[in-house]
Amino acid sequence: MKTEQTLSELKRRFPNEPEYHQAVHEVLESIEEVYNQHPEFEKANLIERLCIPERIFSFRVTWVDDKGKVHVNMGYRVQHSNAIGPYKGGIRFHSSVNLSILKFLAFEQTFKNSLTTLPMGGGKGGSDFNPKGKSNAEIMRFCQAFVTELWNHIGPDTDVPAGDIGVGGREVGFMFGMYKKLAREFTGTFTGKGLTFGGSLIRPEATGYGNVYFLLEMLKTRNIDIKGKKCLVSGSGNVAQYTCEKLIELGAIPMTLSDSDGYIYDPEGITLEKLEYVKELKDLYRGRIKEYAEKYNCKFVAGGRPWNEVADIALPSATQNELNGDDARALTANGVIAVSEGANMPSTPEAVNVFLDAKILYAPGKAANAGGVSVSGLEMSQNSGRLSWSIEEVDERLKVIMSDIHENCSKYGKDADGFVNYVKGANIAGFMKVARAMMAQGII
Ligand SMILES: NC(=O)C1=CN([C@@H]2O[C@H](COP(=O)(O)OP(=O)(O)OC[C@H]3O[C@@H](n4cnc5c(N)ncnc54)[C@H](OP(=O)(O)O)[C@@H]3O)[C@@H](O)[C@H]2O)C=CC1
Numbered sequence: 018m019k020t021e022q023t024l025s026e027l028k029r030r031f032p033n034e035p036e037y038h039q040a041v042h043e044v045l046e047s048i049e050e051v052y053n054q055h056p057e058f059e060k061a062n063l064i065e066r067l068c069i070p071e072r073i074f075s076f077r078v079t080w081v082d083d084k085g086k087v088h089v090n091m092g093y094r095v096q097h098s099n100a101i102g103p104y105k106g107g108i109r110f111h112s113s114v115n116l117s118i119l120k121f122l123a124f125e126q127t128f129k130n131s132l133t134t135l136p137m138g139g140g141k142g143g144s145d146f147n148p149k150g151k152s153n154a155e156i157m158r159f160c161q162a163f164v165t166e167l168w169n170h171i172g173p174d175t176d177v178p179a180g181d182i183g184v185g186g187r188e189v190g191f192m193f194g195m196y197k198k199l200a201r202e203f204t205g206t207f208t209g210k211g212l213t214f215g216g217s218l219i220r221p222e223a224t225g226y227g228n229v230y231f232l233l234e235m236l237k238t239r240n241i242d243i244k245g246k247k248c249l250v251s252g253s254g255n256v257a258q259y260t261c262e263k264l265i266e267l268g269a270i271p272m273t274l275s276d277s278d279g280y281i282y283d284p285e286g287i288t289l290e291k292l293e294y295v296k297e298l299k300d301l302y303r304g305r306i307k308e309y310a311e312k313y314n315c316k317f318v319a320g321g322r323p324w325n326e327v328a329d330i331a332l333p334s335a336t337q338n339e340l341n342g343d344d345a346r347a348l349t350a351n352g353v354i355a356v357s358e359g360a361n362m363p364s365t366p367e368a369v370n371v372f373l374d375a376k377i378l379y380a381p382g383k384a385a386n387a388g389g390v391s392v393s394g395l396e397m398s399q400n401s402g403r404l405s406w407s408i409e410e411v412d413e414r415l416k417v418i419m420s421d422i423h424e425n426c427s428k429y430g431k432d433a434d435g436f437v438n439y440v441k442g443a444n445i446a447g448f449m450k451v452a453r454a455m456m457a458q459g460i461i
């Protein structure tokens with residue numbers, strides 16, 4: 018397998034899908050050498066079978082707004098790979114959603130889920146529906162219309178969706194409700210459900226907490242204490258909020274949050290009390306992060322991203338390609354010691370190279386943000402066993418999983434000089450498990 022040749026063939030067959038090409042490129046570059054040590058992989062054309070999703074559903078979603086106007090959106094589910102378990106991955110509602118974005122996310126999810134140590138394949142879905150400014154009733158009708166199209170293709174042992182950007186507990190509840198009615202069964206077909214109907218404790222917290230647990234493992238390798246470290250966090254949704262919560266609990270100081278309008282910089286640090294305000298602002302009132310700056314009298318940079326601020330640690334937690342080469346150079350020039358990704362593919366390839374060249378601690382999303390889907394996996398186990406585990410039990414399992422992922426990435430990513438390239442490590446470790454499963458299951 019030659020990366021450039023494989024990629025150019027994929028680009029020819031699937032043009033105009035830049036995010037998908039970007040994600041595939043990174044993985045192929047990492048695994049090329051290991052892949053080529055296994056002629057049986059090439060004989061089975063593993064690479065093409067792994068890069069191209071097994072199945073993609075696309076459908077029209079028709080719904081009616083509060084004024085009676087009829088709207089049409091596109092809906093998708095990309096079932097990328099079920100080599101190691103049922104397809105598993107979130108649903109995204111955002112106006113930018115298209116097949117390129119969902120194919121990149123489903124591809125990444127396959128390797129991420131492989132890293133979790135749990136038996137889950139990779140998938141992702143979503144819609145170009147824009148939830149901003151919609152009433153609760155409109156969100157419910159949209160979710161119901163979306164699931165009416167999708168329900169027949171998902172199930173507890175087939176494909177288990179969850180949340181992602183624009184999809185949280187409220188939306189999962191509405192989708193699960195409709196699924197249950199259509200399928201006439203009560204099973205763990207969605208994760209991220211409410212606690213009263215099969216949801217797992219710690220699932221809302223898991224991606225943010227898990228990212229900080231991974232960061233702690235990285236810091237440990239250089240004997241660095243997280244206490245007192247200044248942190249830049251982007252986003253202000255689920256992942257950003259619980260990343261801040263865990264940082265504060267451990268004595269670190271988150272200074273920034275953002276949304277698509279800009280970022281706030283709080284020189285005194287975001288406290289637990291201020292974070293409660295953010296949760297209410299974002300999850301209840303669906304407000305803008307700018308309002309934080311007005312309330313706490315601090316800086317708001319319209320249209321900006323926080324990467325030019327001086328800090329020790331950066332945790333990008335908003336969206337893909339939100340941190341470019343210039344941002345990465347600004348961070349390293351300002352002395353950043355670690356970057357741990359809560360979002361999926363938030364750093365551009367140029368930014369990733371800057372971090373690797375600077376030999377800082379850099380964790381790619383597929384490793385660092387795997388805590389969310391891991392606790393989803395634990396929710397699936399609890400659902401199928403009709404069980405409910407305590408906070409302590411789930412949190413402990415999450416810590417063990419993040420530590421195992423760190424160990425596995427280190428094993429496959431350690432360079433001759435001792436530097437751990439977590440990108441290489443995550444990609445090779447994730448790939449090898451899926452590859453072995455595919456080889457064992459024949460040509461399908
Ligand atoms: N939820 C989970 O469990 C997991 C999520 N992730 C990833 O983490 C990231 C954040 O997801 P999550 O917190 O769940 O989503 P939320 O919808 O809860 O929050 C998303 C946040 O990112 C901001 N954002 C979204 N798109 C853009 C954009 N184009 N430019 C700037 N800001 C943007 C949003 O601002 P605004 O309100 O203005 O849109 C919001 O603050 C995503 O990359 C997701 O794929 C990864 C693993 C698991």
Ligand SMILES: O=C(O)CCC(=O)C(=O)O
Pocket residue numbers: 105106107108126129177178179180181208361386387389390391393
């Ligand atoms: O919990 C899940 O199944 C999905 C999480 C997710 O979408 C992700 O890891 O990016």
